[in-house]
Amino acid sequence: MEMLAYLIPISLSLGALGLAAFFWALRSNQFDDPEGDSRRILNDEWDDHPKP
Amino acid sequence: MGSIETSRPAACPACAVAPAAEELAEGRAPDKAQLFLSLPTIHCAGCIAAVERALNAMPGVREARVNLTLKRVAVEAEPDTTADDLIAVLDRVGYEAHELDPGIIAATATDKAGRDILMRIAVSGFAMMNVMLLSVAVWSGASDATRDMFHWISAAIALPAIAFSAQPFFRNALSVLKHARLNMDVPISLAILLAAGMSLYETAQHGPHAYFDAALSLTFFLLAGRYLDHRTRAVARSAAEELAALEVPRALRRAADGQEETVAISQIAVGDVVLVKPGARVPVDGVVAEGQSEIDRSLLTGETLPAFAGPGARLSAGEVNLTGPLSVTVTAAGEDSSLHRMADLVAVAESSKNRYTSLADRAARIYAPGVHLLALAAFLGWLAGTGGDVRLALNIAVAVLIITCPCALGLAVPAVTTAASGRLFKKGMLIKDGTALERLAEIDTVVFDKTGTLTLGTPEPTNLGNHPRRELEIALALAGPSAHPLAKALAEAARKAGIHPAPLTDVHEVPGHGVEGRLGGQIVRFGRAAWLGAEAGPETAAWLRVGQGAPIEFTFADRLRPGAQEAVAALRARGLEVRLLSGDAEAPVADLAGRLGISEWIAGALPEEKAEAVAALSRGGRRVLMVGDGLNDTAALAAAHVSISPATALDAARVASDIVLLGQDLAPIAEAATTAKKATRRIHENFAIAALYNMIAVPIALAGFATPLAAALAMSASSITVSLNALRLR
Numbered sequence: 001m002e003m004l005a006y007l008i009p010i011s012l013s014l015g016a017l018g019l020a021a022f023f024w025a026l027r028s029n030q031f032d033d034p035e036g037d038s039r040r041i042l043n044d045e046w047d048d049h050p051k052p
Numbered sequence: 053m054g055s056i057e058t059s060r061p062a063a064c065p066a067c068a069v070a071p072a073a074e075e076l077a078e079g080r081a082p083d084k085a086q087l088f089l090s091l092p093t094i095h096c097a098g099c100i101a102a103v104e105r106a107l108n109a110m111p112g113v114r115e116a117r118v119n120l121t122l123k124r125v126a127v128e129a130e131p132d133t134t135a136d137d138l139i140a141v142l143d144r145v146g147y148e149a150h151e152l153d154p155g156i157i158a159a160t161a162t163d164k165a166g167r168d169i170l171m172r173i174a175v176s177g178f179a180m181m182n183v184m185l186l187s188v189a190v191w192s193g194a195s196d197a198t199r200d201m202f203h204w205i206s207a208a209i210a211l212p213a214i215a216f217s218a219q220p221f222f223r224n225a226l227s228v229l230k231h232a233r234l235n236m237d238v239p240i241s242l243a244i245l246l247a248a249g250m251s252l253y254e255t256a257q258h259g260p261h262a263y264f265d266a267a268l269s270l271t272f273f274l275l276a277g278r279y280l281d282h283r284t285r286a287v288a289r290s291a292a293e294e295l296a297a298l299e300v301p302r303a304l305r306r307a308a309d310g311q312e313e314t315v316a317i318s319q320i321a322v323g324d325v326v327l328v329k330p331g332a333r334v335p336v337d338g339v340v341a342e343g344q345s346e347i348d349r350s351l352l353t354g355e356t357l358p359a360f361a362g363p364g365a366r367l368s369a370g371e372v373n374l375t376g377p378l379s380v381t382v383t384a385a386g387e388d389s390s391l392h393r394m395a396d397l398v399a400v401a402e403s404s405k406n407r408y409t410s411l412a413d414r415a416a417r418i419y420a421p422g423v424h425l426l427a428l429a430a431f432l433g434w435l436a437g438t439g440g441d442v443r444l445a446l447n448i449a450v451a452v453l454i455i456t457c458p459c460a461l462g463l464a465v466p467a468v469t470t471a472a473s474g475r476l477f478k479k480g481m482l483i484k485d486g487t488a489l490e491r492l493a494e495i496d497t498v499v500f501d502k503t504g505t506l507t508l509g510t511p512e513p514t515n516l517g518n519h520p521r522r523e524l525e526i527a528l529a530l531a532g533p534s535a536h537p538l539a540k541a542l543a544e545a546a547r548k549a550g551i552h553p554a555p556l557t558d559v560h561e562v563p564g565h566g567v568e569g570r571l572g573g574q575i576v577r578f579g580r581a582a583w584l585g586a587e588a589g590p591e592t593a594a595w596l597r598v599g600q601g602a603p604i605e606f607t608f609a610d611r612l613r614p615g616a617q618e619a620v621a622a623l624r625a626r627g628l629e630v631r632l633l634s635g636d637a638e639a640p641v642a643d644l645a646g647r648l649g650i651s652e653w654i655a656g657a658l659p660e661e662k663a664e665a666v667a668a669l670s671r672g673g674r675r676v677l678m679v680g681d682g683l684n685d686t687a688a689l690a691a692a693h694v695s696i697s698p699a700t701a702l703d704a705a706r707v708a709s710d711i712v713l714l715g716q717d718l719a720p721i722a723e724a725a726t727t728a729k730k731a732t733r734r735i736h737e738n739f740a741i742a743a744l745y746n747m748i749a750v751p752i753a754l755a756g757f758a759t760p761l762a763a764a765l766a767m768s769a770s771s772i773t774v775s776l777n778a779l780r781l782r
Contacts, residue, residue, distance in 0.1 A: 008205065012182060019178045026170055036120030039097035045105075 084114065087127045087135050088152040089142070092480055092699065092714035094123055099147070106145045107138060123477075123714070124152065148715065150699065166282055172217040173275045179213030180268040184764070187265045191761045203255040203262045210264035211248060218244050218271045220278065236416040236462065239423045243453040244270055250450045261447070266454050266763045273771045274462045281466035284473050284486070303335040304328070306379065324382045328373045330535055338380035340365045344564030345376035346536065346580075350503045350682065358537070360564050360580065370683055375536050376563025410487045411735055412465040419461060427453045430754050444756075451758040455749045460770040464738035467778035472731035475781065480715040481696075481724055488710035490735075491694040492728035494675045498623050498721075499666060499688070501680035502634035502644055505698065506620075506718070507610035511541045511592060515607045516549060523604055527596050529553035530567040530578035538594045538608055539567065539578070566594070574599035591639055610640060612647070613698075615719030620648045622722030628677075633662050635684050663687035679721065681705050696721060727781070734781055738774045745770040 025031065094103060100118045103125055107116035112130040119126065127138060135151035142149040186202045194202060218241070225241040228234065247267040254262055304327040305315050312327060317335055320326065325341060328334050334347075346358040349371050358374055361367065367380055431449035438444055473483040483489060500506050516524065528546040531539035532553055556576065559569035566579015577597050581588035584595045586603035592610075595603040620630055632653035634641045641655035654665065662680075666688045669676050678685070678692035681701035689695040689708040697709040698716075706712055713720065749766045752758050 008186075011185065012209075015178050015182055019174055022174050023171065026167055026174075031170070033119040033121045036100060036118060039100060039120060042097040043101050045101060 083131065085127075085129045085131050085133050087129060087133070087138060089125050089127070089135065089138060089149045090152050090714075091118070091123050091125055091142070091147055091149055093148050094118065094120065095478065102145055103142065103147060106141055110137070110141055113138075125149075166279070169220070169275060169279045169282055172220070173272065173279060175213055176217035176268055176272040176275060179209050179217075180265065180272050183210050183265045183268055187262075187760065187764075190262075199260070200255065200258055203251075203264075206262060206264040207252055207255055210268055211252070214244060214248055214267055214271060217268075217275065221271075221274065234417075234420040234424075236412075236420060239420050239453065239456075240270070240274055240462070242424070243267075243450075246450045247454050250446060254447075257443075261760055263450065263454060263760050263763065266760055266767065269764060269767060270454065273767070277462040277466045280463075280470040281486075284466065284470050284483070304332075320382055322382050322384065326380045326382055328367075328378045328380055330373055330375055330377060332373055334367045334369055334371045334373060334380065336380065336382045337368050337384040338366075338382045340367060341379045341381045343376050343378040344562075345378050346374040346564055348372040348374055348537070350509050360582075362564055375534070375561060410465070411490055411732075411739075412461075415461060415464075415739060423453065423456045426456060426750065426754075433754075434756070448753070448756050448758075451756075451763065452750065452753045454763050455753040455758060455766065456746055460738065460742035460745060460774045463771055463774050463778075464742060465735055467775050468731050468734045468738065468781065471734075471778050471781040472727055476711075476720070476724055476727055479720040479723060480713060480717065481720050482712045482714055483710070484712060485710040488694055489728045489731050491675075491710070492677065492725060493732040495628065495677040495693060495725065497629045497631065497669055497674045498677045498679065499631045499633050499669070499692070500620075500650075501662075501678075501682060501685045501688075502632060502636055502641055503610065504681040504700065505679055505685075506613060506616045506632070506644060506648065508613050508716075510611050511538055511608035512611045513542050513545045513606055514609045515605075516542075516545055519604065519606070521551065522554075523596060523598070524549075524551045525554035526556070526571060526576055526598060527578055527606065529556045530559060530569055530576060530596070533559060534561055534567050536566075538592070538606075541608060542594065542606060571598065609643060612644075613716065613718050615717040617648060619718040619721045620650065622719070623725065624649075626722065626725060628725070633657055633665055633688070635659075635662070635682070657684075659684040659687055663691045666691045677725070678709075679718075680709075696724075730781060734778055738777055741773055741777065742770060745773075 030037075091099075091103065094100065100120060103118050104116050107113050107125065107127060110129075110133075112133045114128045114130070116125055116127045118124075127133075129138075139149045139151065183206045186206050190199050190202055221237045221241045221244065224235070224237040229238065244267050247263040247270070251262040251264050251267070253259075302314050303317055303320055304312055305320065306325045306327055307313055320336055326336055326338065330345065340361055340363050342363060344360075344362045347361045347365075347367065348358050349368075361373075361378065366383075367378075427449045430452045431445045434445035434448050435442065469486065469489060472489055476483060503509050519527075524546055528543055528551050531543040531546075534540065534543075554571060556569040556571055559567065561567050562579070562583075565583040566577060568575065568577050568579075570576070576599070577584055578594060581593065581595050581603070584597045584603045586595045586597075586605070589605065589607075592608045594606050594608070596606065597603045623630055629652070630648075630650050632641065632645050632648075632650045634653070634655055635657055636655060638655040641653055645651070645653040654661075657665065662685060666676050666678055670691070670693065675693040678689050678695040679697070680686075680689050680695070681698050682705060685697075686705050686708045689697060689705060694711070695709040696711045696713060697705045698713045698718075699706070700716075701709075701712075711724065745766065749758070749762075752762070
């Protein structure tokens with residue numbers, strides 16, 4: 001049962017990491033155009049090299 | 053040009069060190085223009101690529117980025133780029149575009165309230181999953197010290213999470229309680245607070261049941277409903293604001309030194325002289341000081357035939373100048389102009405509409421007191437039944453509150469509205485008002501305006517075939533260079549018929565009258581009946597006169613808006629009565645009604661008469677959908693049960709209507725009526741699902757058999773069922 005002393009903090013901090021990542025994504029405007037972003041992957045304009 | 057960024061700090065002594073202030077002091081021009089265009093017709097990956105490629109290839113454009121969710125494009129360009137250039141380029145690649153006011157968009161670009169709710173959803177979701185993880189251990193048999201420890205950890209996660217995430221509910225509940233009323237947020241807040249408080253007490257007392265997970269999942273699901281609701285409304289609101297900005301309000305003023313300057317309408321004062329170029333909209337009320345022209349009043353009165361305007365003629369804001377430049381002495385601007393006076397008429401009609409209560413409100417009014425009474429009854433009943441066991445009675449009362457908490461109800465309406473308005477947005481319709489869909493589902497009569505709504509307001513020649521080729525050649529030569537709508541329509545139709553212009557010399561426009569030229573030794577004229585000495589008939593017409601010969605009539609009819617025929621037919625097929633209400637003369641109205649098969653029509657209606665006609669129908673027990681675009685329709689739009697206006701309508705009409713058609717096509721109207729009916733049916737189904745679930749779960753809770761596991765299962769199951777039912781709408 002002592003394993004719980006490690007496992008619970010680990011699971012909580014992993015979850016918190018995900019939460020922090022979501023906050024970062026939200027603040028950097030990544031949820032502004034969900035519809036467009038889902039279609040942009042079909043665009044072949046920058047397939048050969050990344051956008052400069 | 054006014055869209056050039058000007059949001060720089062004002063020059064002041066204290067900020068002289070700031071580089072921006074230095075730039076200002078040197079009088080340097082802003083280094084870039086930020087432009088926004090609305091693109092109502094884009095819908096796919098190909099459209100995004102085509103629009104961005106076309107714009108990025110333009111000289112002067114630095115970056116163009118499409119936002120498909122909002123159907124708009126943001127362009128960063130050299131300061132001398134104008135929206136008109138961009139619109140022309142997009143028109144060539146086949147996309148309709150309108151300019152939007154960058155000032156208003158900058159203010160609404162970051163949706164603060166939406167982000168706030170999303171953050172709270174994330175926190176409550178994170179806490180819910182972690183607490184649920186610990187609860188599963190308890191449910192599967194953890195006991196004694198382990199169970200207590202898990203409960204304490206749950207409390208440590210849940211209490212701060214609830215304190216942060218559930219704030220919107222607490223705030224709303226508090227504000228309605230202050231006014232001694234009840235809404236859905238009161239039972240929600242009570243359930244969350246009691247569940248958390250009771251669980252903390254049970255944990256301290258080493259009790260077996262803690263409801264931390266229930267309190268958190270309640271918060272999570274209800275926040276999700278709240279977010280859907282917010283997004284539907286925010287998208288509608290921001291889009292409505294942008295549409296209001298479609299006509300960027302500027303005027304060309306002649307300054308004291310004779311120079312022309314572009315200024316905002318708000319800076320125009322009575323007595324100023326404003327220049328109105330051919331093709332431009334009159335920005336103010338005024339009297340013509342110089343110049344002759346023809347004025348298109350169709351947006352204000354519904355008349356299709358342009359009116360003559362010379363010195364001394366009165367003009368109203370919103371009219372369009374057609375042929376010659378005019379200088380106008382301002383008699384009223386901004387708030388005092390006739391455009392704004394119309395707003396009073398609208399305000400009166402609007403106040404009657406605000407009495408509509410949405411389905412969600414009606415449900416909450418029955419539901420909230422019922423839930424409280426039930427929980428109170430459970431508490432008192434068990435208190436009496438067990439001879440004063442407060443802890444047990446309170447536990448059961450909390451279980452009843454949690455089980456009955458309107459989780460499914462909170463999602464029932466927003467989930468459906470979001471799905472429905474998303475579907476309609478894809479078809480090019482924008483729902484501006486939250487209850488518009490419910491009202492649209494109830495309609496039984498549809499009233500259309502004519503000019504600009506069923507028709508495009510652009511004429512089409514009707515009797516080209518009756519004229520000999522020679523006359524057509526002369527007419528084309530005269531009409532070709534003119535910007536007058538009748539001339540343009542004639543020239544276009546003649547060119548399509550393969551007519552070549554006759555070799556005329558000295559062709560020039562006589563503003564306000566028509567076009568004149570020379571054919572050999574003869575003077576040829578094309579223009580108004582009065583100018584050519586002809587007798588004006590009932591139909592819209594232009595006349596041609598060769599030398600001293602008799603004037604020849606060219607008649608015109610207004611072109612039908614695409615989809616008008618289909619929309620009217622589809623509405624009638626659905627059993628709705630279709631009427632036509634126009635301010636135009638009788639002949640064109642009767643003709644159009646005949647073409648569309650509308651038997652009930654009224655011509656020559658004044659704005660007040662239109663509003664009164666709609667109000668009379670409503671008094672007769674009918675639910676009227678009004679479709680109109682002009683200023684003369686505004687009051688009728690506001691008086692109707694629900695109203696639709698096209699994006700080309702005047703600001704005032706769009707503001708007064710509940711739904712805006714973004715594209716040119718009218719066909720989506722019939723579809724919207726069907727979608728609205730379906731949506732209302734789904735909402736009712738969702739209420740039924742929620743009620744059914746309560747009928748099963750409430751007796752169990754009242755009997756004292758509800759465990760935290762049962763509550764969690766029932767709550768998730770009902771919320772998911774309701775959401776899935778809403779998604780069936782797509």
